[in-house]
Amino acid sequence: xxTTATEVQARQHEQTRDLPVxxxxxxxxxxxxxxxxxxDLPGVRQDQVEITLENRVLTIxxxxxxxxxxxxxxxxxxxxxxxFQRSFTLTEEINRDAITARMKNGVLRLVLxxxxxxxxxRIAVQAEG
Amino acid sequence: MIxxxxxxxxxxxxxRELHRLHRDMNRLFADYRAPAAEFPALNLWSSADEVxxxxxxxxxxxxxxxxxxxxxxxxxxxxxxxxxxxxxxNYHRRERGAGKFTRSVRLPFEVETDKVQAxxxxxxxxxxxxxxxxxxxxxxxxxAE
Numbered sequence: 001x002x003t004t005a006t007e008v009q010a011r012q013h014e015q016t017r018d019l020p021v022x023x024x025x026x027x028x029x030x031x032x033x034x035x036x037x038x039x040d041l042p043g044v045r046q047d048q049v050e051i052t053l054e055n056r057v058l059t060i061x062x063x064x065x066x067x068x069x070x071x072x073x074x075x076x077x078x079x080x081x082x083x084f085q086r087s088f089t090l091t092e093e094i095n096r097d098a099i100t101a102r103m104k105n106g107v108l109r110l111v112l113x114x115x116x117x118x119x120x121x122r123i124a125v126q127a128e129g
Numbered sequence: 130m131i132x133x134x135x136x137x138x139x140x141x142x143x144x145r146e147l148h149r150l151h152r153d154m155n156r157l158f159a160d161y162r163a164p165a166a167e168f169p170a171l172n173l174w175s176s177a178d179e180v181x182x183x184x185x186x187x188x189x190x191x192x193x194x195x196x197x198x199x200x201x202x203x204x205x206x207x208x209x210x211x212x213x214x215x216x217x218x219n220y221h222r223r224e225r226g227a228g229k230f231t232r233s234v235r236l237p238f239e240v241e242t243d244k245v246q247a248x249x250x251x252x253x254x255x256x257x258x259x260x261x262x263x264x265x266x267x268x269x270x271x272x273a274e
Binding site: 025041071074077105 | 173
């Protein structure tokens with residue numbers, strides 16, 4: 001259904017910016033008429049997210065804008081400024097005009113409604129005789 | 130990194146190769162980060178008067194986060210709630226964990242608990258922990274006789 005090639009891709013394509021590329025942790029679930037992608041993008045403002053859907057490849061790019069306290073020395077580090085990047089290949093037709101994306105508390109929620117032809121259709125069974 | 134063995138030349142800095150090695154090693158470790166084994170990932174920043182703790186807790190409502198300080202120990206507790214409206218079989222992939230978390234850090238000094246500040250923005254928590262006045266180093270003037 002959804003495949004990821006990002007981990008490899010992130011290493012193959014070298015970035016011009018000197019920021020580490022991080023794959024954000026992502027949940028994907030499917031409902032009858034939509035696919036929902038939820039990604040952790042801590043420190044990212046809504047205007048720093050770029051989402052593209054091209055030939056069924058959905059790509060999320062974002063840059064964390066965390067400010068590090070000035071005049072302090074970093075004594076322990078587990079995360080830092082990063083470039084988030086991840087892409088997925090969608091097998092379903094998506095209604096591109098109705099895609100919505102929202103950021104809240106550093107989490108991106110992307111709703112991809114399925115195109116009408118990809119939605120399940122109920123076929124009435126007729127009794128004979 | 131390859132270090133060619135050069136003929137020794139006294140007109141050059143005898144420690145030149147060593148300096149180069151030193152510089153390369155520094156660069157190698159410059160952006161070293163400890164792997165975040167636990168949730169949430171944290172950073173610690175220190176100055177003479179305070180420690181600043183930053184933590185990555187995306188998707189957590191600030192109401193569900195609790196910062197407590199006892200003496201020199203800071204504890205971060207909270208809960209990341211999952212979307213209960215989605216049945217488990219509808220997930221294609223699930224990487225974002227949910228549930229309760231707790232992490233503690235022991236600081237090298239006691240904290241002025243009344244002056245602790247915590248701010249949450251875009252999934253990042255920043256806690257400023259000022260050092261207790263009585264534990265700050267005092268400069269002692271030396272009188273000459």
